[in-house]
Amino acid sequence: MDEHERHRHASSFGAVAEAYAEHRPDYAPAAVGWALEPAPGRRVLDLGAGTGKLTGALIARGAEVVAVEPDAAMLAELRRSLPGVRALAGSAEAIPLPDAAVDAVVAGNAMHWFDMDAAGPEIARVLAPGGVLAGLWNVVDDGVAWVRGLVEAGGPAAIGPRDTPAGWRAATAGIHLPRAGVPRFGSPERAEFAHGQRRTADSLVAALATRAGLVVMPEPERTAVLARVRAYLAGRPETAEGEFTWPLRTGVLRLRRGESASAAA
Template sequence: MERDMRLREASSFGAAAVAYAEHRPDYAPAAVRWALEPASGPRVLDLGAGTGKLTATLVALGVDVIAVEPDPAMLAELRRAQPAVRALSGSAEAIPLPDSSVDAVLAGNALHWFDMAVAGPEISRVLAPGGILAGLWNVMDNRVDWVAGLDRVSGSAAIGPRDTLGNWRAATAGLHLPETGVARFGSPEQAEFPHGQRRTADSLVATIATRAGMLVMPEQEREATLGRIRAFLASRPETASGEFTLPMLTGVLRTRRR
C-alpha cells in the first residue's frame, strides 16, 4: 500500500504542470555552485527536471546542462521555458544518455522519488569517474515563528519532513544509497544556503497546493486543508496582506561516484 501511494504521488505532478511552473521556487545559486564545486567538468544532467526550475539556475550559471524528465506535461513546460536546453524524455531508472557522459547529476526536489536500487547503477553509469551526484531541496525555515505555525496547521501532506529545515537532513541523508547491494557512492555531505521566495497569501497557498500529498488528496479534504492554511495566513501580520518573503534555504546532499 505504501509503495502504491508513493508511485501515485510521484506521478501526480503532470496534472499540475502549469501551476508547478508558475509557483514553485527556483534554487539558491550558491547552493548549486556548492553542489558542482568538486565536479571535474561542466557537463551536468538535471535528472527528474520537472518544469525546469533547477535547469534555469544551471543555465544562468553557464554550465552545459541536459535535462531528463519522465512526465510529458512537465517536460512540455520545461521545453517551453528553456527552449535552448536539450530536454529528453526519460527517468532516473532509464537515463537516455551514454556511459560516462556527464560530470555531475543534480536532482531538484526529485531524488526522493527515485528507485535507487535501479537508479543508483544508472546514475553511476552515466557519470564520469569521480563524478558528482547531488540532490537539492528547497526547505522552509521553521526557525521563523510564523513558518513554524504554518507547518503545524498544514499537516504532513502539505508540508512533509523534507520541506522544513528541522527535518530535511535526517529525511534525506541516505537517499543516495541503493536500497540493495553495495553502495556506488561515497559518504554524503550536506549543507544549507539561504534562499527566499516572494509570495502573497494566495500564491503561497497555490504553491502548497502543488505538493504531491495535496495533489492526491480527496477533494473535500484538500479544500479543508487549504482553507486552514488560508485562515492561518490571514491571521498573521507577516502574511495577512501584500507581498512577503517566504524564508527558505536550499539544502544540498552531495556525494561522489566511487
C-alpha cells in the same frame, strides 16, 4: 509510504504542471554552486527536471545541461520555458544517455522519488569517474515563528516531515545507494543555504497546492486544508497583506562517484 503510494505521489505533478512552473520556488544560487563545485567538468544532467526550476539555475552557472523528465506535461512546460535546452523523456531508473556522458547529475526536489536500487547503477553509469551526484531540496525555515505556525496549520499534506530542515537532515541521513556491482559513491556531504521567495497569501497557497500530498488528496479534504492555510495567513501580521518573503532553506546532499566498484564508500 509504501511503493504504490510513492509512485502515486511521484506521478501526480503533471496534473498541476502549469501551476508548478508558476509558483514553485527556484534554488539558492549558492546551493547550486556548492553542488557543482567538485564536478570535473561542465556537462550536467538535471534528472527528474520537472518544469526546469533547477535547469535554469544550472544554465546561469555556465553548465552544459541536458534535462531528463518522465512526466509528459512537466516536460512540455520545461521545453516551453527553456526552448534551448536539450530535454528528453526518461527516468532516473532508465536514463537515455550513454556511459560517462556527464560530469554531474543533479536532482531538484526529486531524488526521494527515485528507486535507488535501479537509479543508483544508472546514475553511476552516466557519470564520468570523479563525477558528482547532488540532490537539492527547498525546505521551509521553521525557525521563523510564523512559518512554524504555517506548518501546523497546513499539516503533513501541505508541508511534510521532510520539508523542514530537521526533517530533511533525517531523511537524507538514510539515503540508500546500492553498494555492490556498480562504481561506489563516496561519503555524503551536506550543506544548507538561506533562501526565500517573494509571495502573497494567494500565491503561497497556490504554491502549496502543488505539493504531492495535496494533489492526490480528495477534493473536499484538499479544499479544507487550503482554506485552513489561507485563514492562518490572513490572521498573521507578516502575511495578511501585500507581499512578503517566504523563508526557505536549500539543502544539498552531494556525493562523488569513485573510479571503480572497489573505491572507498
